[in-house]
Amino acid sequence: MPLEIERKFLLNGDLLPAAVATEPIEQGYLAATEDGVEVRLRRIASQCVLGIKRGEGGFSRVEVELPVTETQFAELWPATAGARLVKTRHSVPVYDTLAYVDVYAQELSGLRTVEVEFPSEETARAFTPPDWFGAEITGAKE
Amino acid sequence: MPLEIERKFLLNGDLLPAAVATEPIEQGYLAATEDGVEVRLRRIASQCVLGIKRGEGGFSRVEVELPVTETQFAELWPATAGARLVKTRHSVPVYDTLAYVDVYAQELSGLRTVEVEFPSEETARAFTPPDWFGAEITGAKE
Numbered sequence: 112m113p114l115e116i117e118r119k120f121l122l123n124g125d126l127l128p129a130a131v132a133t134e135p136i137e138q139g140y141l142a143a144t145e146d147g148v149e150v151r152l153r154r155i156a157s158q159c160v161l162g163i164k165r166g167e168g169g170f171s172r173v174e175v176e177l178p179v180t181e182t183q184f185a186e187l188w189p190a191t192a193g194a195r196l197v198k199t200r201h202s203v204p205v206y207d208t209l210a211y212v213d214v215y216a217q218e219l220s221g222l223r224t225v226e227v228e229f230p231s232e233e234t235a236r237a238f239t240p241p242d243w244f245g246a247e248i249t250g251a252k253e
Numbered sequence: 254m255p256l257e258i259e260r261k262f263l264l265n266g267d268l269l270p271a272a273v274a275t276e277p278i279e280q281g282y283l284a285a286t287e288d289g290v291e292v293r294l295r296r297i298a299s300q301c302v303l304g305i306k307r308g309e310g311g312f313s314r315v316e317v318e319l320p321v322t323e324t325q326f327a328e329l330w331p332a333t334a335g336a337r338l339v340k341t342r343h344s345v346p347v348y349d350t351l352a353y354v355d356v357y358a359q360e361l362s363g364l365r366t367v368e369v370e371f372p373s374e375e376t377a378r379a380f381t382p383p384d385w386f387g388a389e390i391t392g393a394k395e
Contacts (some may be wrong), residue, residue, distance in 0.1 A: 161305070169274045175325045
């Protein structure tokens with residue numbers, strides 16, 4: 112997924128459709144520059160990934176994800192101290208795609224977001240959020 | 254090479270032993286944080302690598318290198334604008350190991366460095382630089 116086109120929202124209330132999958136995510140930021148480069152370590156289920164995003168604002172960012180071993184993850188993880196988060200990701204069907212509902216824990220407890228990825232900026236713009244989506248926060252920092 | 258233990262020097266004059274290999278290196282920095290994380294894209298010969306280093310000062314840094322495809326390299330390379338360098342790396346035998354002599358081009362033209370990697374901090378400390386090594390710059394930014 113080189114180009115990531117997505118929109119992100121808060122949730123509107125407590126109810127949402129049943130999830131088809133639920134996975135724990137642990138992530139930490141290795142670097143985030145003023146010109147919009149983010150380097151992130153993530154463990155999702157049991158997979159470790161280093162993700163690099165570049166580009167600011169709007170729907171679209173370039174994203175490259177590289178698998179890392181548990182050992183490489185452990186070597187780099189200390190450098191994310193102070194910039195970590197834990198959340199549970201629920202994959203929820205929306206129209207003909209999946210929305211990812213993230214329920215944050217620890218310092219960010221109480222925060223719940225939902226994001227949807229699109230194949231093009233046109234489909235992103237045309238998307239009508241269902242009732243259970245709340246305020247849009249596309250482009251806001253996590 | 255998770256733990257990188259190396260010492261780095263300028264060259265002392267123009268003469269050095271014959272190289273056993275010579276490779277062009279093109280690299281750019283995606284991010285460099287105040288607490289010592291560096292994220293670097295490098296093309297050496299025809300191999301593309303994303304390198305992440307953490308830790309400051311002294312001989313030792315943690316280094317993780319991940320192979321990236323030409324396509325991934327091309328997607329991320331624009332984010333290194335303003336933080337790129339081009340150099341030629343000469344591998345030169347020193348005692349029973351190889352030293353890497355880097356001859357910089359473009360903005361850094363005139364800079365020539367040599368670095369040696371060690372299996373332990375003890376061997377790093379015990380290393381006696383040969384005559385053609387100049388001032389030590391271990392720990393200095395590239």
